[in-house]
């Protein structure tokens with residue numbers, strides 16, 4: 460179980476996140492959605508330890524992990540795929556998959572991870588993670604790294620971004636393959652949102668709504684229509 | 693004969709036994725301790741100064757190894773090696789110097805190498821420099837002069853990954869028409885080491901091209917200077933890329949210069965100095981590495 464208690468984050472007097480309380484049960488699939496700049500990536504990074512909250516606490520299976528460094532959280536089963544993949548001069552796809560699994564993999568193992576995200580391993584295994592890879596390829600490799608690392612709680616930040624031509628079934632099958640693992644997915648995409656058990660809507664750094672997917676999907680649709688018609692939600 | 697202890701140091705320079713190469717010269721503490729020539733590659737000592745002449749006949753394909761080791765503290769030497777590589781030859785030359793110094797005196801090796809590369813000949817030149825032992829003075833000052841005739845090509849790979857307290861590398865090349873030169877340099881300095889590199893390349897003939905790729909990591913209190921000049925005197929192509937990673941309080945100076953003396957010369961220079969990108973460290977930490985493991989992996993990749 461992952462629990463955020465009264466988490467706030469302020470930069471230069473600006474409240475990026477305010478008093479977030481959120482509990483995610485083990486095995487649950489939760490989608491976080493909301494406007495650009497509403498604080499979704501910040502929240503995910505706070506859970507992973509990449510950003511330190513100004514106040515509040517984060518608990519993983521009852522343990523207060525607020526002060527734990529990133530790699531300790533990684534070892535406790537938190538796994539993240541970034542919104543914007545990181546490039547590395549000189550490190551290959553295999554180097555990073557090996558790092559993720561913390562052992563050296565043979566070609567067929569790497570192949571398995573890459574084929575899950577729709578890449579043909581032999582073309583990519585020795586490629587460097589640099590500018591020569593396309594945005595969509597980098598994004599798929601980012602997801603493959605998360606799968607290779609494994610874990611108990613997966614954090615995906617806009618996994619669909621940049622992979623337009625990739626059928627969403629392929630993407631959702633990646634999530635399905637996680638079975639009973641907990642997942643927190645930041646997404647704007649209806650098909651991805653629809654896979655969740657629950658939806659959290661962030662608005663200006665606050666939890667605007669939380670609820671069952673069917674219920675929130677309806678209200679998302681209504682508020683969008685209202686916005687288009689110029690009315691209130 | 694070569695002692696086991698020397699074999700260790702030698703293998704760090706040449707990766708495998710130099711005596712397996714068809715021609716070789718092994719120099720230790722100021723003198724040549726083993727040498728072999730072949731029919732097509734002759735190695736002969738110079739009469740009036742330290743060093744050897746390496747003559748490679750027309751069309752020869754093969755390997756030459758000329759590693760140097762210094763194992764006694766306080767040995768200081770300048771060695772002049774000249775390579776005469778005739779037209780059409782295709783050779784790999786492995787050189788370099790390993791210093792093991794546990795004493796308080798300075799050990800220094802200045803290798804001055806001159807390459808006369810004939811028409812259409814191909815040379816791969818691999819040079820590794822390293823220092824071992826607790827002694828404070830491990831100094832290497834390699835000088836490389838390269839003359840490439842029409843259509844000749846040379847690829848130079850130089851590596852110095854720590855342990856050398858002071859080095860000053862001076863490389864100069866002149867390229868005739870259609871000649872190509874590729875220089876790949878990797879340097880890592882730590883502690884209070886100092887490494888200076890200077891490249892001076894003149895593209896004289898039409899269609900000549902040079903590519904310099906320098907990757908360096910400067911750690912702790914170390915200092916590195918990178919100074920390069922590419923002059924294009926004809927329709928030619930020059931590309932210099934120099935990337936440096938800074939860690940701790942290290943200092944790097946990079947002064948790239950390109951000079952076009954012909955309207956059809958295309959010269960490009962790219963240089964970047966900076967610390968390891970925070971997002972790279974973060975990414976690797978999310979995969980379970982601690983900060984210093986992440987740093988090591990990034991450096992290893994960068995210098996690979």
Ligand SMILES: Nc1ncnc2c1ncn2[C@@H]1O[C@H](COP(=O)(O)OP(=O)(O)OP(=O)(O)O)[C@@H](O)[C@H]1O
Pocket residue numbers: 470475493494495496497498499500501502542
């Ligand atoms: N270090 C910072 N300094 C100033 N503003 C910041 C900082 N970090 C985040 N912000 C701001 O906080 C807000 C939330 O950013 P965040 O990246 O979490 O948004 P998001 O919901 O993920 O948006 P998107 O849908 O565009 O990915 C943005 O307005 C952003 O500009």
Ligand SMILES: [Mg+2]
Pocket residue numbers: 499500501542616
């Ligand atoms: Mg975001």
